[in-house]
Amino acid sequence: MNGKVEKTEKEWMNDLTPEQYRVTRQKGTEPPFSGKYWNTKAAGTYRCICCGEPLFESETKFDSGTGWPSFYAPLDKSSVTEEEDRTLWMRRTEVVCSKCDAHLGHVFPDGPEPTGLRYCINSASLKLDPKKE
DSSP states (O other): OOSOOOOOHHHHHHHSOHHHHHHHHHOOOOOTTOSTTTTOOOOEEEEETTTOOEEEEGGGEEOOSSSSOEESSOSSGGGEEEEEEOGGGOOEEEEEETTTOOEEEEEESOOOTTTTOEEEEOGGGEEEEEOOO
């Protein structure tokens, strides 16, 4: 992983759609079953919409029934950072991009094997780089 990506809020606003900015820079959440990738089955690499960092592979994506793209593991553990989130009167684990600090979603301990984890990620924070055939 290269160095941190740092931009001003104005630069982020210029580079992202309003929804992408709200989710990634303001720690928002898209409504369930509304995001671009919640039901996508295409093969490829899911990258951070803000900096392009590879985050998840389609092989680890599964249907969690939650309405958000769900993965049982990141592509590389160092590509995401986990932080405690105590908003909304809950205690959750937030997942952020290690390279640019974009809010991606949350991770929960109710996923499938082999990890038992469910990385519940907002489509607005991702860009699918389709696998070349």
